[in-house]
Amino acid sequence: MDTAGSEIILSIREVTKSFPGVRALNGVSIDVRRGMVHGVVGENGAGKSTLMKILSGVYKKDTGTIVFDGKTIDHTTPYESMHRGLAIIYQELNLVNSMSVGENIFLGRFKEMKGMRGTHAKARELLDSIGCKVSTTKLVSELSVSTKQMVEISKALSFQSKLIIMDEPSTSLTGEEMSLLVKIIHQLKAQGISIIYISHKLEEIFDFCDVVTVMRDGNVIDTKPRGEFSRDELITKMVGRTIENEYPERSRQVGETLMEVKGINTRKLHDVSFTLRKGEILGLVGLVGAGRTETVRAVFGADRVRGHKVSIGGKPVTIHNPKQAKDAGLGLIPEDRKLQGLVLPFSVEQNISMASIDRFTRFGFLIKSLEKGIGARHVKSLGIKTPNTKVAIKNLSGGNQQKCIVGRWMEIGPSIFIMDEPTKGIDVGAKYEIYLLMKQIAEKGGAVILISSELPEVLNMSNRVLTIYDGRITGEFDPEHIPADVIMRAALGLGGAS
């Protein structure tokens, strides 16, 4: 491995790319060296994902040159890049859910593997090489996000990849799963494989990246060895301004009970009951799949759940569907932005206005000028970066899309705002703005239920935290006074309920 670090495996020179109304990349140049973990950070809309999609052949670049492993790459397809040794592991993983682990790794190459026996044997070898124990005959749909990633990495290895791009791989991982990923990354690196690691989480960047590139608004702002960046410098370069704190100060105006939920029972949830107070941010902490999302979906009427009791302001309410939830003063930012939140072919304005159609309807007719006002107001107040409100929302970055969903509900002004992973895949600056919004809602006498896989976020934002494990509430904590590890123990089902 003595050549590691000297040889440039990937050279990107002056690459530009525009979408209708948006300039996504503006003459970007990056060199990635062999056997290095190259971190790429930047706010949403900085152009990271666009660049990676150009590398893998999903998009075509407008101008510039890309040299990978000594060969100039002009037009490529995801299939060609894979075979050339450039693999990309997307945030939303690209596996066939209905097929087995082994079949996924060698998808379309069963013949080369001499049938299914060879396929599974070789898949076993690859999985073992990264210390993944999952059976090769298991269906991918039954795997956790972390294991799916292992399968993706094994697939990349099966192509003798020289460069693996990981697009925010840690988004849905628990702490333990994350340390496993880090171990694998170190192992890949030792084999001389380069890794481009895209992330919002600065801890990870400082933890194991060798070189860091900061991008902002389609430009490369700086590329330096990790050791030469300070945390503050990195944040400042990412957002183009100084951020004092990662979290706003906790709001402290918790009042009387606003909502009471009693006895949610489903196949997955067991007797889940809780109260929510005015001015409170209530955090739900638990592993992915523990029942956090199911709980709020039941409250919001998103799933067919019956038999539980909900009262708001002391009055019992019936919430059997999201419409009734909305009318009762609830709002929901769903877990999966693309699948559950956005109507992708529609405009920014129409996505913002869709929960409040009644507000610009007179005698059944839409008043377009009022709708325009609603769109413009929230684009402005939330600082949504978009050329105009008529642009299709699919052209916006993840953070700006999320703000549109926030704006959608701000128009309604719900008194109880449920936020399921509201900052998932969102950059530091936009995160802070969403934290401020939560605080504002609480301080105006509303309440927020916050679900997040990022423990520091829940602990720093919440006034009170409930831990959920295996469909049961296992504890209630004051995150200001109880240490994080005690809360984590309860979330892992290790006892310690207070």
Added chain:
Amino acid sequence: MNKVGFILKDYLVLLMILGLALVTAIIQPKFISPANLNNIMRQFGPLILVALGMTFVIVGGFIDLSVAGTINLVAVVTITLIDPLGQVGALVAGLVIGSICGAINAGLILTSGATTQAEALFITFGMSTVYSSLALIYSGGSTFHFWDLKEMPNMFEAIGAGSVGPLSVSFVIFLGALALLWIFHTKMAAGRAISLTGGNKTAARLSGVPIERSIVLIYTIAGFMAALGAIVLFSRVTTASPVIGAGFETNAILAVVVGGTTLKGGKGSVLRTVMGVLLVILLNNCLNLLGVSSYMQWAARGAILVFAIWLDNRKEVQGNQL
């Protein structure tokens, strides 16, 4: 995708219509004779009405194969009700029956929990055979003619063959339906809700958009428009048979998709459907005039449908992530 590409995609149907008309007119001057233009206008009638209704179903993210069955049922029931109920009574009854057929489809989709286009396809396919067999049972398999009625139904005759100035009555009915449906779709809250439902059912539902209402509306509209189509159809041929609607479902879907409304739901327009129907009818008419065999005509129609879907998918691939 570049700008030229977008323009091409958006106006391709229009260009094809103009090109087709021009070529045919040059090769076969009979094409622009008043008799032929009148013929085109009358052919336009039943299909466009059915296709306009179908547009809402497809924009709403679903599909409706039951319209052929609905047409069969409405045609035979309406014509036999003319004697007992009078013409207006029969007309209203026919439209109500069509709407009920549509509402039943919606009810089945909602209660079965079907959320995909494929599920809707099979449910409405099943219902099409049910409605068709009801039509056969009701009629005993026989065909009804205007001249068998106690007196000639002059209102239906007018719908089938009458004119208002230079326009046929069926064309006027089409214009009225088009205007109302266009306003409903683009200007009214319920129309927006339908588009949102088609664009992303889950997101629409979680935002409190009443998607159940959208589903009931789209199928009821499709049923109503199929009934209207059935009435115009049997009025034109002065005869109603229990198999009169065969093939209408596929032609209507063909016209909607060729017009540029995406099968993925959400985006589309009744105006596009008008272009789609125009293209389908012109194509038939041209091929007829040019003496192309009907076997070949089927192939041409199929090819156009596949081309339209291909074009729609290409646009997705280029403008979006894979």
